Amino acid sequence: MEHTLPTPRQTPSYLNLFTYLTANPSLKLSRQLHAHIILTHSSVSVHALFNHLIHTHPSSLLFNAVIRAYAQVGHYQQTLKLYSQMLSMGLCRPHYFTFTFPFLLKACAGLSLVQTGKCVHAHCLGFGFQRDLYVGSSLVNMYAKCGELADARDLFDEMPVRDVSAWNAFISGCMRSGMIRWAEDFFRRMERRNVLSWTAMISGYAQNGLPNKALSMFEEMSIGGGGSGVRPNWVTVMSVLPACAHSAALEQGKRIHHYASSVGLDRNSSVQTALIAMYAKCGSLVEARHSFDKLVPKGVVAWNTMITAYASHGKGAETISTFEDMIRAKVQPDFITFTGLLSGCSHSGLVEIGLRYFNDMEQVYSVEPRVEHYACVVDLLSRAGRLQEAKELIDQMPMQPSASVWGAVLAACRMHKNLEIGERAAKELFVLEPENIGNYVLLSNMYAEFGKWEEVDKLRGVVKSLGLKKKPGCSWTEINGRAHLFLGGDVLHQQAKEIYKLLEALPKQMKASGYVPDTKFALHDVSEEEKEHNLSTHSEKLAIAFGLLNTSPGTVLRVTKNLRICGDCHSAIKFISRIYDREIVVRDVNRFHHFQDGSCSCGDYW
Missing domain, CATH: 1.25.40 (Serine Threonine Protein Phosphatase 5, Tetratricopeptide repeat)
Structure with missing residues (x-):
């Protein structure tokens, strides 16, 4: 028989309904109650109604229900405030707390309030819940998220029974604190792993700058989780895509995109946004824009990702037009929006436009400028040579x-x-x-x-x-799905002989086209000949030479460098792109450079 809600005549009678729905959760009935409250109490918000009931008909059951509701939607301050209020009113019923303490501990973890968490821990001990599996896992999670790994480990070791959530909580905490070996050890020791276990490791590797390990573990998981049958979900995909972006592994990123599409995970908006960022950071703006256009509706995070993508590629006009499209779509910009927008203006030399947006931030868009916005404007002025104004x-x-x-x-x-x-x-x-x-x-x-x-x-x-x-300069390039790393002056690569032979032949061709080595970028007190030799062995040139040797004509070469590309390499790569008729995309620590037919997308403004 289908349940329907009775029609309450007085506000206090809602208490029975809340009690019933707490004990018998039903989304349909909850929505009916919510709609009824709105219709019959239009001048009173649901929040106000809860406050009214708490003050007029306080009960442990009602407090616990509201505490859990606040925690589940991330209102952690209110969660802890209600608990404090509950204690002050003497409404401490231990049998109701079994499922409440985990939500309180979740709030403490979300706010990184370890001292408050310790107080809640003490209450758990006082009520005799220290051996409860659910409470114990939540305590491990709270201490781990607050960075107190020693306490988390002690609690974990004392637990008589550990479920997978306790293992996952500790692994996540280790990864968050950079204790990678601890996390790996615990992961290996787990008898049963679920999707959260694998995702914690993958996202942890990505966040700790170990993209290759993250990608390797994703590959293992995607073929059945090492025999466990566990496969990636949308959170896993969203977690691994930044690893592709970090290492500029475009081919691997495309394979992950294909996998996500094959199982329907690419329909998730968070995955779609992560795909935009991945393609942009791997140097493929066309595919980034394609992923962006497919996303409907577009939230502020998606708009910010596309604006930042155009900015990092030095596409100032596109950065601005995307921002204006965002405003026309009635999406409110935030501080991240303006960081991308101002950065795009800076990289493209759009000084006056950038200054206008900066001046309009607070007055027109209600976004208070932060230090990162000032940094963008200082950069904007400085790049244009207006150093006194910047100062x-x-x-x-x-x-x-x-x-x-x-x-x-x-x-x-x-x-x-x-x-x-x-x-x-x-x-x-x-x-x-x-x-x-x-x-x-x-x-x-x-x-x-x-x-x-x-x-x-x-x-x-x-x-x-x-x-x-x-910090030694290094560059890497992905060929056939495999990354190849080069240090400046590298002679250890298996193709070093062929690479240097190609580079030795290049100066004659480039000089015939007008190239002159800019030896001020070899700032050692040595001869001009030695300076020219030092310039020819910069890591990005080695990576490009390797790419020319190992790809077919017409293939786009993509190189990533850990430092800023030097002026001589920038000039040389323009000539190389013309001589070999190649598009060469170089991502340095600041931005992307797209070289083609002897010119660069930055217009030599970088």
């Missing part, structure tokens, strides 16, 4: 300038040869991030360009005394 903006900032702010100034000072402001920026950076050797290298390079070799030697002495080591 004045920094002096007017309502918050302390971050390292990204001064970093933008320092990089532009080298580009525009402004040593005075460059020294000021570098000194600020030495205080803000004393262990970042990149700042010392940039200033040292500026001194070298100005012929101030004594200052170069002083900086080298400081770097040596601090024990800092220069």
